[in-house]
Amino acid sequence: MITIKELRALRGPNRHTRHTAIFMVLDINEYESRPSDKIKGFSDRLLTLIPTLQSHGCSIGKPGGFIQRLQNGTWAGHIIEHIAIELQCLAGMEVGYGKSLSTPQKGTYIIVFRYLVESAGLKAAKDAVSLFEAVAEGKEFDVNKIVSDLKILREEDMLGPTTWSIVKEAKSRGIPFIRLNQDSHIQLGYGAGQKRIQASITSNTSAIAVETADEKTAVKVYLKKAGIPVPNGRVVTTQDEAMDAFNEIGTAVVVKPDVGNHGNGSTINITNPDQLKKAFQAAKAYHPDVIVEEYVHGGDYRLLVIDGKFIAAARREPAHIIGDGKSSINDLIKQVNSDPLRGFGHEKVLTQIEVDEMTERLLSLNGLSINSVPQEKQIVYLKATANLSQGGTATDVTDEVNPDIRLMAERAARIIGLDCVGIDALAEDISQPLGPSGIKVVEVNAAPGFRMHLEPTKGRPRNVAKPIVDMLFPEGYTQVPVLAVTGTNGKTTTCKLIAHTLKYSGKKVGLTCTTGIAIDGNSILTGDYSGPEGAGIVVREPTVDHIVLEIARGGIVRRGLGVDEVDVGVLLNIGEDHLGTDWIESQDELCMVKSTVVEVVKKTGTSVLNADDNASMSVLERARGNIILFSLDPENPKIKKHIREGGTVIILDGRNAVIRTMVLDIIVCTLEEIPITFGGIIDFNTANALAAIGALHGLGLTLEQIRNGIMTFYPSANQNPGRMNLFDFQEYKVLLDYGHNTDSARALARLLPRLSPGRKIGLSHGTGNRTNEQLIDYGKALALVYDYIMLTDFDPRNRPLGETPKLVYEGLIRGGFSKENIEIIQDPEKAVDYIFSKVKKGDLLVIQPDELEPVMGQIMERYRQTITLPT
Numbered sequence: 005m006i007t008i009k010e011l012r013a014l015r016g017p018n019r020h021t022r023h024t025a026i027f028m029v030l031d032i033n034e035y036e037s038r039p040s041d042k043i044k045g046f047s048d049r050l051l052t053l054i055p056t057l058q059s060h061g062c063s064i065g066k067p068g069g070f071i072q073r074l075q076n077g078t079w080a081g082h083i084i085e086h087i088a089i090e091l092q093c094l095a096g097m098e099v100g101y102g103k104s105l106s107t108p109q110k111g112t113y114i115i116v117f118r119y120l121v122e123s124a125g126l127k128a129a130k131d132a133v134s135l136f137e138a139v140a141e142g143k144e145f146d147v148n149k150i151v152s153d154l155k156i157l158r159e160e161d162m163l164g165p166t167t168w169s170i171v172k173e174a175k176s177r178g179i180p181f182i183r184l185n186q187d188s189h190i191q192l193g194y195g196a197g198q199k200r201i202q203a204s205i206t207s208n209t210s211a212i213a214v215e216t217a218d219e220k221t222a223v224k225v226y227l228k229k230a231g232i233p234v235p236n237g238r239v240v241t242t243q244d245e246a247m248d249a250f251n252e253i254g255t256a257v258v259v260k261p262d263v264g265n266h267g268n269g270s271t272i273n274i275t276n277p278d279q280l281k282k283a284f285q286a287a288k289a290y291h292p293d294v295i296v297e298e299y300v301h302g303g304d305y306r307l308l309v310i311d312g313k314f315i316a317a318a319r320r321e322p323a324h325i326i327g328d329g330k331s332s333i334n335d336l337i338k339q340v341n342s343d344p345l346r347g348f349g350h351e352k353v354l355t356q357i358e359v360d361e362m363t364e365r366l367l368s369l370n371g372l373s374i375n376s377v378p379q380e381k382q383i384v385y386l387k388a389t390a391n392l393s394q395g396g397t398a399t400d401v402t403d404e405v406n407p408d409i410r411l412m413a414e415r416a417a418r419i420i421g422l423d424c425v426g427i428d429a430l431a432e433d434i435s436q437p438l439g440p441s442g443i444k445v446v447e448v449n450a451a452p453g454f455r456m457h458l459e460p461t462k463g464r465p466r467n468v469a470k471p472i473v474d475m476l477f478p479e480g481y482t483q484v485p486v487l488a489v490t491g492t493n494g495k496t497t498t499c500k501l502i503a504h505t506l507k508y509s510g511k512k513v514g515l516t517c518t519t520g521i522a523i524d525g526n527s528i529l530t531g532d533y534s535g536p537e538g539a540g541i542v543v544r545e546p547t548v549d550h551i552v553l554e555i556a557r558g559g560i561v562r563r564g565l566g567v568d569e570v571d572v573g574v575l576l577n578i579g580e581d582h583l584g585t586d587w588i589e590s591q592d593e594l595c596m597v598k599s600t601v602v603e604v605v606k607k608t609g610t611s612v613l614n615a616d617d618n619a620s621m622s623v624l625e626r627a628r629g630n631i632i633l634f635s636l637d638p639e640n641p642k643i644k645k646h647i648r649e650g651g652t653v654i655i656l657d658g659r660n661a662v663i664r665t666m667v668l669d670i671i672v673c674t675l676e677e678i679p680i681t682f683g684g685i686i687d688f689n690t691a692n693a694l695a696a697i698g699a700l701h702g703l704g705l706t707l708e709q710i711r712n713g714i715m716t717f718y719p720s721a722n723q724n725p726g727r728m729n730l731f732d733f734q735e736y737k738v739l740l741d742y743g744h745n746t747d748s749a750r751a752l753a754r755l756l757p758r759l760s761p762g763r764k765i766g767l768s769h770g771t772g773n774r775t776n777e778q779l780i781d782y783g784k785a786l787a788l789v790y791d792y793i794m795l796t797d798f799d800p801r802n803r804p805l806g807e808t809p810k811l812v813y814e815g816l817i818r819g820g821f822s823k824e825n826i827e828i829i830q831d832p833e834k835a836v837d838y839i840f841s842k843v844k845k846g847d848l849l850v851i852q853p854d855e856l857e858p859v860m861g862q863i864m865e866r867y868r869q870t871i872t873l874p875t
Contacts, residue, residue, distance in 0.1 A: 006080060006133050007031040009112070013122045016536060016564030017604045019597045020116045021101055024564070026088070026125045028115040029107075029587070030133070032080040035140070036111035041077035049139045050074070050083075053147050056094065060086055079104075080136055081113030088125075088132035089117050094147075095128075095154035096351035097121060097162075108589055124157040159349035161186055166203045166454040169469035177473065179481045180568060182543060192476065195484040195514060195548040199476040204424045205451045206476060213421035214450040220262050220295055223420060223448045230419050232412055233444045235430075237297020246284045247277065249296035256299035258446075259283035260388075261291035267362070267389030271369065273299050279369045286365055300430035300444045304390045305401070307409070307427040308452060308468060309417035311475040314410040316402045316466040317434070318456040322387040323357045323395030327378025333367065334359075334374045337386070340395075345461075350393075353459045357386055357395035391453075398456035400463030401434060408437040416445060424472060426452025484548065486567055487699055490555040490601045491576025491614075493748050494692045495534070497680065497727045498576060501696040503552045504723065505713020509705060514548035516541065518556070518742075519725060519856065523548060530857070535559030539566025560600050561586040572699045573602040573627070574612040576692065578619035579747040585773060591619055599623035610702025612695055615642040615653070632702050634694040636687065638662075654698040659684065661694060661714075663701055672697055673711050679718040685758045686728060688751050689719070721864075725856055731863065733870050736762070736847045738863060743852055744771050744799075746778070749785035752850065756789060762846030766790040767839045769832075769854065770808040772801030779808060783815020790850075792825045792842060796835035798854035806830050836862045 010029035018025065040046050051057060051071070062069035070086055082104040089102050102117035119125025131150045138145035163171065167188040171181050174192045182191040188203045200207040205214065216222055224234040236253055239262055240246045250257055259280065260270035269290035271283035280296075287294040308316045325336035337357050340346070346354040357363075359374060363386045367373055370384070378384050390396040409431075417425045431443035457466045489499050496517045503515040507525050515522045516538035520530040523545055533541070534556035542551050543566070555565065578598050580591055588594050602611040603626050611627035614620045615635040621642060624631070634654040635643045643653050653664050661678065663670040675684035678693050693714060700710045719728040721740075729740040737760055743752060756764050768786055770779040786793060793816065795809035809828050816826055829835040836851065836859055843849050853859035 005033060006035065006084075006137060007033065008130065008133060011126060011129055012562065013119065013126060014116075014562075014564040015122070016566055016568060017600050018560055018564040019593075019600060020103065021118070022568075022604060023101065023118055024120075024122070024125075025101070025116050026119050026129050028129050029112065030081050030084065030115060031109075031112050033111055035080040038140075039077040039079050040074045040083060043140050045142070046139060047071070047074040049142065050087075053135070053139065053145060054087065054090055054094075057086060057090055060090070062086070079113070080140075081115050084129075084132045084136050085115045085117055087135055088115070088128045091128045091131055091135075091147075091150060091154060092119065092124060094151045095124065095158055096347065097124060097154075097158055107587055114587055121158050121162045123161045124154045127154060127157060155348045155351070158351070162350075163190075164188060164203065164453075164455075165350050165458060166452075167201065169454050169458055169467075170201055170204070170472050173467070173469040173473045174481075177477075177481060178483070179473075179477070180543075182540070184544075191544060192473075193481055193484065194486065194543040195545055195551060196512070197482045197484045197549075198544075198546060201472075201476075203451045204454065204472065206423060206472065208423045208475065209450070210421045210423070217420055217422060217425070217448045217450040218263055220260070220447060221293075224445075226419055227416055227445055227448075230415065232416055232419075233438065235297040235300055235444050235446055237295055239293050239295055240284075241293060243281060243284050246280060246294060246296050250274070250277070250280050253296070253298050258295075258297050258299050259287050260295050261287045262293035262295050263291045267387060267391060267394070270388040271366065272385075272388050274369070282365065282369060297446075300442075300446065302430045302432040302442055303434065305429045305431060305434055305443075306398075306452070306456060307405070307413040307429060308425075308454075308457060309413050309422075309427065310424050310468070310471040312414055312418055312423075313471065314405070314413050315471055316400070316457045316468050317405045318398040318460055318463075319401045319434075320390030320392075320396055320398050320456065322385050322390045324383055324385045325378070327380055327382035327384065329380035330377065332375050332377050333372065333384060336378070336384075346395075350455070354397065354461060355393055355395050359386075362387060362394075392455050393453070397461040400457065400460040400466065402464070402466060404435045406435055406437055406441065409434060409441060409443060412438060412443075412445075416448060420448050422448070422450055423475060424452065425449065483571070484543075484551060485571040485703060486543075486551045486553065486569070487572040487574070487703065488553045488555050488565075488567070488570040488601050488604075489574040489576065489695075489699070490557075490560075490598050491574075491620075492579035492745065493743070493751070494576045494688055494695075495554045495556070496742070497689060497724055498574065498692045498696050498699075499552050499554045500724050500727075501680065501693065501714070501717050502699055504717045505696065505700055505705070505710060506550050506552070508713045508716060509709040511550045512548050513550045513552060514542035514545045515552045517552075517554035532556075536563045536566030543567060555601050557588075557594070557597055558586070560597050561588065565600060565604060567604070569604050569606050569609075570601070571606055571609045572612065572702050573605040573609070573629075574695050574699050575599070575602050575614065575620045575623070575627075576695055577614050577617045577747075579745065580778075583775070583778065585775065592622075595619050595623050599626045602627035605629040610699070612654075612698040612702060614691065614695065615640050615646070616691070630702060632698040634691065634698050636691060636694070638664075652698075652701070654694045654701070656690060656694065661697060663697065663707075670707060672707065673715055677715045679715070680724070680728065682719070682728075682730075682759070686755055689728060721860060725860065730759070731867055733867065735845045736843050736849060738867075739848060739850045740860065740863060741850065741852055742856070744769065744854070745774075746782050746785045749782060749789055753785070753788045756848060756850070760846070760848035762848055763791045763844065764789060765839065765842060765847055765849045766793045767796065767835060767849070767851045768793060768812070769796050769798040769852065770812040771799045771854070772797075772803040772808045776811055779811035780815035780818065783812040783817075783821075784819035785815075786812070787816050787819025787821040790821075790825075793821070793827075794835055794839050794842070795826065795828045796832045797830045798832050833858065833862070840866060 060070035097120040099118035105114040269287040426449040428447040605628040609629035615633040
């Protein structure tokens with residue numbers, strides 16, 4: 005029995021691919037000792053079920069490669085990967101990427117593969133496991149049922165042709181998009197540059213106009229008053245009124261609900277009272293008000309008007325069959341549906357004809373049933389409207405439309421007030437002027453579908469999405485720059501420094517980081533928002549013109565980045581923190597995760613990397629855009645090489661922060677002018693400042709703007725809470741800092757002696773989601789920092805309360821720290837209060853919290869009691 009240990013969707017760029025992907029962890033159990041060549045008949049049974057697997061190239065890169073692997077012997081995880089991919093392809097979702105990775109746990113494998121529709125991708129993963137087990141055990145398995153279910157999910161959750169055409173057109177112009185729900189609600193662009201659509205309804209569309217268009221009778225009144233020809237008819241509410249209207253009109257009629265869509269409840273070409281009664285009841289089921297109007301002979305046309313301009317036209321024909329004098333209607337429908345151009349839903353140019361209540365009603369009105377045999381060449385209509393989604397066909401006639409009719413369509417759109425409108429009209433000859441054409445407008449549609457214009461059954465396809473995007477962005481899309489920062493340490497400080505500088509330069513900045521989300525400097529949410537959820541909130545914010553994202557490892561690993569591309573990607577450093585979690589077992593693997601941020605930089609963007617950090621430099625070749633390196637050492641060989649090759653670097657030269665190229669040195673400011681460095685004492689904040697300078701320079705800010713921002717950002721509780729906040733209690737000092745890993749402890753060991761000559765007292769904690777070894781190593785590092793240390797359990801995660809500090813304690817002892825100088829108080833609030841009782845004159849107390857606000861409150865309360873503020 006195979007066990008699915010983890011299954012989730014990676015919705016953005018991730019460590020495996022820049023595309024969306026399904027991530028699955030499998031324990032294949034007994035199949036670890038039973039590769040495919042050890043399971044009798046496995047390959048033959050699998051290929052009988054899914055013969056299209058023969059086209060998979062696998063490692064040899066050509067069709068048949070996967071079959072070779074099957075025959076030579078390959079493991080369950082690899083086979084399940086290929087099955088999951090092929091099931092999606094069979095369901096009309098063409099994907100090709102996949103990989104299988106072993107793990108340190110015997111029999112446990114990571115499977116990653118592309119998806120187009122998340123729900124279908126997740127189901128394909130589960131189905132692939134079930135199918136593998138059925139084949140391995142020689143059991144029956146209904147592949148057709150699985151594929152059919154996946155097609156249903158595809159139709160439910162995939163963007164429809166109209167929405168996708170607009171999204172695709174926007175993407176071709178460099179406009180990013182966000183899907184705001186599981187339907188067709190889409191945001192085009194970020195921040196202040198955004199527009200929104202829902203299918204072909206746009207953020208410019210008038211709500212009044214949409215409501216008006218939905219009321220068919222009101223539309224005809226407006227149009228008739230404006231001199232636009234419409235059919236005669238009226239609204240009725242009873243069957244008797246319907247009969248009176250039928251008799252008044254005196255010709256064949258159409259009956260339909262006054263409010264509705266897709267032809268639901270509609271019946272055409274009614275010629276006798278019995279038909280009228282049935283049609284009235286069908287319409288009444290959808291709306292209490294029913295329209296009875298004259299049936300206009302001629303072709304059925306859709307005229308598309310966008311932004312007041314005629315764009316395209318199509319002649320439509322409802323789903324129908326043509327009799328041969330021998331076959332039943334049911335058999336003829338099957339023949340039509342066998343056309344390779346017809347498929348389920350939107351998967352092909354044409355949709356298969358489905359026999360539904362509307363079909364049976366129309367047949368009954370004409371004295372037919374599904375088993376009737378029509379005469380030779382007899383046309384039998386199966387739907388009341390010509391919608392492609394109900395099996396209709398469309399022919400492009402854009403170039404045939406008479407100028408008078410074009411003008412009429414444009415007037416109709418303006419009269420109703422819609423920015424995108426589909427005008428349904430019936431006409432004998434649409435190439436003639438209004439009168440001779442016999443044209444009459446029968447309906448006006450808000451949110452018209454584009455499929456008939458994009459992929460007509462006959463005639464020239466029209467890119468009708470282009471005028472929509474032109475209308476939404478008449479001056480072109482104004483890019484909202486996105487800056488993303490990752491690394492083991494320093495992310496939050498660097499992000500806040502960048503955001504502060506941008507705001508100081510007059511920008512409205514959306515910032516997301518581990519302390520929360522700020523919009524234009526105002527905190528709107530607190531908590532850790534360094535994952536894709538935070539990114540999603542900020543890019544949707546309609547007021548921001550610049551976006552700064554802190555990108556944590558966990559978000560990339562578990563869900564992928566929250567954006568597809570960035571203008572500036574910053575890689576600060578890559579330590580060994582988090583190894584052994586989320587299937588990241590080595591620093592090389594962690595580098596692959598972190599490098600995602602510089603791999604998604606636009607070609608016109610900038611990647612900023614730390615030349616002093618070997619791990620960061622190991623992914624240099626993966627970085628995109630213009631490369632800027634930063635270093636505390638102007639003699640760093642990597643820096644010198646980059647300059648020789650024409651690159652830009654940000655360095656510390658003497659006491660100056662300098663932007664250096666082959667031909668130019670630009671002094672930004674001195675260390676003394678960068679408040680977060682404490683005059684150059686704090687090396688890691690000096691590096692953070694250089695990184696921020698590189699990001700801002702890459703973004704194109706002026707020297708004055710960069711200088712003003714860097715020089716006015718302080719390590720205070722207001723501007724950068726929880727990051728190197730130093731409080732002078734007169735007799736002793738208190739340093740509040742978030743540092744919580746081995747690298748940060750080593751940095752403190754270098755820093756604290758420079759801050760204060762007295763005793764160093766620490767209130768520290770370990771983070772419960774680290775491995776035992778990492779927590780012990782953290783304790784060893786702390787042993788080099790403090791004279792006295794108190795441990796608490798700020799962040800236990802899934803560990804039992806108290807387990808984490810015990811492991812850190814073990815590390816302290818191994819590091820040579822005296823037991824007499826260690827205390828453990830599990831309750832964080834009590835620990836903070838108690839640690840203050842241990843402080844003496846000249847001491848430096850370092851408090852390293854997980855959640856800032858409660859600890860900051862305790863510190864500030866003591867600070868107010870200690871310090872007498874001037875009046």
